[in-house]
Amino acid sequence: METVLAILTGFMYAAGIYLILRRSLVKLIVGLIILGNGSNLLIFLLGGITRGNPPVIGENESMLTGIYADPLPQALILTAIVISFGLQAFAMVLLQREYVQGGVEDFDSIKEEEEAL
């Protein structure tokens, strides 16, 4: 399972980067989202994966014992998910404004516009 997930992570990275390298504004955003998910999966995987043992303390216990999923990467990822949403939202709106205001369709036209100035 780990091997499969590791390959999936690599694939997500590759896809994300490939999309970021495109000229299109929208593909950049899509690429960012995929890349963000990929890194979350990477962190998750590095913490080790466990089935059916969430890091929650049982009803009548005062501490977690036995086999449990690592809570630390989960806390990190939770933060990462939220932050990357902030980034994505900002990027989306920014690029949308660029398109609506400046008529920029792709990144090369930004460069051409700058050179024209």
Added chain:
Amino acid sequence: MLTAIIICFGLAFFFFLFNKDFGERILKWSPLLPASLLIYFLSKGNEVRQGALQEFTPWVPEMGINLSFKLDGLSFLFTLLICGIGTLVYFYSVNYMKNHPHFIRFFSFLTLFMGSMLGLVLSDNLITLFIFWELTSISSFFLIGFNHQDKNARKSAITALAITGGGGLLLLVGFVILGIIAGSYELSVLIESGDLIAESIYLPIVILLLFAGAFTKSAQLPFHFWLPDAMRAPTPISTYLHSATMVKAGVYLLARFSPIMDGEFYWNEILIIVGGTTMIYGAVNSIFKTDLKAILAYTTISALGTMMLLIGIGTPAALLALAAFIIVHALYKAGLFLVTGAIDKTEKTRDLLALGGLMKHRKLLFAAGLLAAVSGAGLIPSLGYHGKHLIYESLYNEHSSFLMVILGLVFLANIFIVCASFLAGVKPFTGKIIAEQKPVNPLSMFLLIPPLLLGVGGLIAGVFPAFIEKNVVLPVYQSLSGKSIDPAFHLLHGLDFVSILSWLTIIFGLILYFFFKPSLHYQNTLNHLSKVSSRNLLKELIDLVKKLFSTLTHLLQNGYLRYYTAVILVFLIILIVFRMYTGFGIGFQAVEGTSIRFIEGVTIFMMVVSIVMTLYTDSRVVSVVALGGLGLGMCLLYLFFSAPDLAMTQFAIDTLTVVLFVLLLRNLPLYLNKVDRRLNIKDIMISGIFGAIITLITLEVIAVQSSREISQFYAENAYLLAKGKNIVNVILVDFRGADTLVEIIVLAVAGLGVFSLIKLKMND
């Protein structure tokens, strides 16, 4: 001494604060500054004759850097030049620079220079000496480029700074090595540990580095070309910096080191060859110029070459001749420069071909020019006569055939110098009146008195040479050799070989002067000849460097975002692969992992399909849907592997993302299908390799058992300390609560950004 230097620096800064009117009124009195310094140093004359005066103020004693100053014979000579010529130059500039928009700035820079130059010749610490050395280069840069509206002036200033500053840096390296060898940066200590230095294997390097600094500063071949360019500076500056004082800093430095370096590793040979070549080159070039200042610049180069030559010969007689020649040169060359400046100011030209017959209206100025020219030519009874006689004598009396050849060269160079001196000092005043000046511009007393004083002073000193010899020349020799020597100046020498040579020089020189007619033709021929010169070489080098880096910049900084990303990624890949090869072996350690369940397989398959869809689709809607699918897949994965909180968050965020995307979709551009196949393959390779690397690293890391200490702490204490059962939540809101607060702030800022971007109405 430190006080004197601090006063100069302080005033230089203080002048800047003046407003124009007040500054012009008060700066009229600025000649008092060098004059009072002159009096101060003169008053130390008696003590200098008996031995050196020393001052010591610790600065960074841990590193051996101290503000230590020493006034001995050699420094005394230079301080007199700096303050003496300085007084006249200040006096002259008050009128010369009148009505210049940057009148105040001029005096500020001039004072800065004077302070640095004094520091240079007084410093007894190599590091402080270096600092003053570079300060003179910097103030010279400002003063050459003083008329900064002129493109050529700026260019000349940069050339001068590049050459002298660059040489200065090499010099610093030499100083540091010297300091390491001798264990001290104090010059007086170094001079005494001559044996230690002579034995060091680094001596050749030190000598070459010292030469690099001195030859650039003193405009020796092949670094000479900055000096003629520097003539773009106002004439008082050319007089002061580029003839009388700053360019002699290299001579000063080498003279300072000559007691320990004399006889070591080609010291003498290099000095004789470089100095001799420069001397001949400058002398020959000087008479072919038609610009008065260019003539003077080349004679200065020639004179500096002669000084280097004398240090190279290194005999007591040569050192005496050197000391005398420095004074002679400063006096007559400053005189000629100041006369030229006065002509330039009144006639508005310095072109030799456009000047003539000025004698009619400018009798006194002519007298000054004539006196300077006579001294430069070495006619009896001027001071120049003694200078030249000493040089000839020092070469002749050694009775070595090698030095006789050198004597021949000096003789030759001097013939040209005689001619050039008369060209600059006499030629403009004689002959037909070419440009009839009506009305004749009045000549201010301020412009007349300084050159006249220099001329008369040279004459008086020539008639009574013993005074200067006893008080200035002999102490120089004493400071270099530690021995005293008998006076050698005589007004009338017997009819020996040297005297005959002296007279022959003047006769040949005057013959050359009377038969040689300056014209542009020679100058052009000469320019033609010097196509392959060090100046062009430097220019080519600079152009090459510029081209190289502009190509490199265009290659790396072409303005396309994706290109930057690609460059960064490629570099990252190279780094990681390199580390993988050298750091840890890549072995596919079998991961004893959990088996795969059907539902998990389906989820992963769904994710892969989603990703492939985003890659291949032409429709924006399809890619949004695929993104939704991918997010859902992530959500399920979290759920399968014991992370319910993550699953919930992912679900909520993913939904939000898709909603936002769909909302904005209408206003987002369509997918473009501008695919360059070659580029595409390159991108696929980059992203593919990067993805593969990530997979490899992940597998490596999973195989290593990681310590779970921190997680264990949270697992054990979440309930006991924080009264929470969901550990992830407890970490976020309790243990790392402050971090979460910051995260909320980040998100809020992003939200504000999004909101204001949506609401923003562009005015244009």
